[in-house]
Amino acid sequence: MIVTTTEKPSASARLKAAELAGELGGKLVERRNRTLxxxxxxxxxxxxxxxxxxxxxxxxxxxxxxxxxHPSMAYVRVKRLRKGERDPLVxxxxxxxxDSVLDCTAGLGSDAVVxxxxxxxxxxxxxxxxxxxxxxxxxxxxxSYRTELPDVNEALRRIEMVCADHASYLTSLPDNSFDIxxxxxxxxxxxxxxxxxxxxxxLANHEALSPETIAQAVRVARKxxxxxxxxxxxxxxxxxxxxxxVKKTSAVGYGVIMIEPKQCKQPT
Ligand SMILES: C[S@@+](CC[C@H](N)C(=O)[O-])C[C@H]1O[C@@H](n2cnc3c(N)ncnc32)[C@H](O)[C@@H]1O
Numbered sequence: 001m002i003v004t005t006t007e008k009p010s011a012s013a014r015l016k017a018a019e020l021a022g023e024l025g026g027k028l029v030e031r032r033n034r035t036l037x038x039x040x041x042x043x044x045x046x047x048x049x050x051x052x053x054x055x056x057x058x059x060x061x062x063x064x065x066x067x068x069x070h071p072s073m074a075y076v077r078v079k080r081l082r083k084g085e086r087d088p089l090v091x092x093x094x095x096x097x098x099d100s101v102l103d104c105t106a107g108l109g110s111d112a113v114v115x116x117x118x119x120x121x122x123x124x125x126x127x128x129x130x131x132x133x134x135x136x137x138x139x140x141x142x143x144s145y146r147t148e149l150p151d152v153n154e155a156l157r158r159i160e161m162v163c164a165d166h167a168s169y170l171t172s173l174p175d176n177s178f179d180i181x182x183x184x185x186x187x188x189x190x191x192x193x194x195x196x197x198x199x200x201x202x203l204a205n206h207e208a209l210s211p212e213t214i215a216q217a218v219r220v221a222r223k224x225x226x227x228x229x230x231x232x233x234x235x236x237x238x239x240x241x242x243x244x245x246v247k248k249t250s251a252v253g254y255g256v257i258m259i260e261p262k263q264c265k266q267p268t
Pocket of ligand 1: 104105106107108109110111112128129130131134164165166167184185186187200203204205206207
């Protein structure tokens with residue numbers, strides 16, 4: 001992958017490109033006045049990561065629409081929450097101010113943003129993404145993207161993005177260390193109308209969740225483990241989730257595992 005900047009980069013954009021090339025094992029290339037297509041041909045590499053003044057843009061090919069961070073639907077959902085309206089994920093996860101949330105499948109960070117707003121300044125959201133380029137694009141976007149609403153910007157900044165596979169990350173955590181553990185894996189059968197996720201598909205990890213990972217999530221969660229899947233997916237049963245009722249017309253559904261009060265140690 002080529003890592004470069006825009007044609008007239010600031011000193012900080014140059015520095016960021018160098019850092020990212022090191023982090024992601026990319027080839028740091030000075031842009032000068034060359035087009036992305038020219039760079040791609042010159043260095044025989046189709047993949048490009050471009051550091052602009054405000055964001056990172058990842059191109060699988062110079063001619064394609066890039067992947068970049070944008071809160072998109074999350075912004076709409078957070079604005080609804082600000083007006084006191086309900087959000088299905090916040091409601092069924094029971095996420096409240098002060099909660100800690102582990103989002104095991106960060107993707108473009110939309111659900112993490114909604115959780116971060118709902119958990120508030122006293123809460124905490126850690127978002128895991130196994131794919132390094134995607135993780136970097138979203139991490140940098142969460143640090144710098146500005147909406148016109150300061151409380152939403154603060155919710156973006158509070159999210160801690162971690163580039164990690166959730167199976168090994170969960171294993172490393174102590175029991176009961178997060179209130180809510182959330183999974184939104186790539187659906188076993190994609191919902192074709194979901195064009196918003198199209199640029200993500202090529203980069204994402206498509207591996208199925210294992211029952212062992214869910215057992216780890218149950219150990220780590222204090223309140224609930226939640227999964228999003230295609231409405232009629234057999235994954236809910238296979239992984240031991242209770243389906244939450246959704247409209248018949250809804251393409252996606254949610255499943256929940258309620259955590260029983262875990263036994264306290266008896267005093268000796
Ligand atoms: C459907 S997307 C999540 C979308 C996200 N909820 C949002 O609101 O933008 C699933 C993401 O989980 C990531 N993923 C899949 N398996 C993973 C794993 N084992 N560890 C960490 N991330 C994983 C994929 O790479 C993909 O980016």
